[in-house]
Amino acid sequence: MPKLEKKLKILNRLQQLRQKHHLTQEDLAQAVDVTRATIIALEKGNYNPSLELAFRLAQFFKMKIDTIFYLQGNKYE
Amino acid sequence: MNKLIRYIQAYLLFSLPFIFTDFAFSLFFPKTELTYFVQQIIGWNIVPWFFVLIVFLIMLVVIPQAREMTLRRLANIKERDEREEYITGKASRVTYISTLSLLILLLFFSMFSITVERLPKTQNLKSPHHALKLGFKFSPFEDLQSFANKSKNNIIFGYEKITLSKSSLLLILLIWQLVIFNLSARKEQKSGC
Numbered sequence: 001m002p003k004l005e006k007k008l009k010i011l012n013r014l015q016q017l018r019q020k021h022h023l024t025q026e027d028l029a030q031a032v033d034v035t036r037a038t039i040i041a042l043e044k045g046n047y048n049p050s051l052e053l054a055f056r057l058a059q060f061f062k063m064k065i066d067t068i069f070y071l072q073g074n075k076y077e
Numbered sequence: 078m079n080k081l082i083r084y085i086q087a088y089l090l091f092s093l094p095f096i097f098t099d100f101a102f103s104l105f106f107p108k109t110e111l112t113y114f115v116q117q118i119i120g121w122n123i124v125p126w127f128f129v130l131i132v133f134l135i136m137l138v139v140i141p142q143a144r145e146m147t148l149r150r151l152a153n154i155k156e157r158d159e160r161e162e163y164i165t166g167k168a169s170r171v172t173y174i175s176t177l178s179l180l181i182l183l184l185f186f187s188m189f190s191i192t193v194e195r196l197p198k199t200q201n202l203k204s205p206h207h208a209l210k211l212g213f214k215f216s217p218f219e220d221l222q223s224f225a226n227k228s229k230n231n232i233i234f235g236y237e238k239i240t241l242s243k244s245s246l247l248l249i250l251l252i253w254q255l256v257i258f259n260l261s262a263r264k265e266q267k268s269g270c
Contacts, residue, residue, distance in 0.1 A: 033158070034157075034158040034159070034160065035157050035158050035160070035161065037160070037161075038158050038159075038160040038161075041160060047160050047163075049159070050159050052159075053159060
């Protein structure tokens with residue numbers, strides 16, 4: 001079996017999506033019921049969200065999770 | 078229960094200025110009839126305040142809700158969303174392990190003694206000049222004899238300090254931490270985490 005890397009770097013397109021929808025970090029935070037600090041951490045890539053929060057973000061932007069979150073080296077990078 | 082805890086918190090907090098004023102009156106103001114009168118009026122609150130404080134401190138140990146409501150603020154625990162919960166979890170882990178190591182170190186220091194002594198000089202040059210003594214002592218209670226002497230008086234009830242020794246206290250804290258952590262971890266696992 002192929003061995004996976006020990007730590008996977010997950011990136012996201014949250015900042016682009018948020019700006020595309022003309023939302024502030026506070027707006028997005030309120031929409032998905034988290035603090036603004038969490039949105040900042042997510043956009044900077046300092047924090048990986050739980051599956052639940054990832055689904056909530058995907059639901060909010062009406063997108064699939066893997067178009068918002070992707071692994072380093074994938075097509076959206 | 079939450080309401081009761083809130084009432085107790087408010088009572089303890091808002092009565093605090095009266096307690097301090099009373100102490101200030103007894104310490105800094107000259108004893109006149111007026112100051113005595115004012116002190117008496119303010120001081121009626123001291124006995125119930127101390128009684129409620131003792132009850133509240135016991136509640137903090139026994140009732141998790143009381144702990145959550147009071148110590149969350151004191152410990153500056155913020156858990157508004159999952160990221161903050163994650164941070165709290167990480168910080169708790171670090172705190173738990175570091176406290177455990179500190180308790181073990183303190184327990185070691187309270188039980189073991191190390192002494193380096195200078196030995197009396199002898200004619201024999203080859204004889205050792207210094208001696209290293211290592212000791213071990215664990216007594217569950219602190220200086221029971223002095224406590225017993227005090228109790229010979231006509232005191233019906235007295236409370237000065239916990240009679241447990243430092244070692245016992247540290248051991249209790251160690252066991253407390255280990256048991257509480259493991260029990261709460263098991264509870265979390267059972268709840269579906």
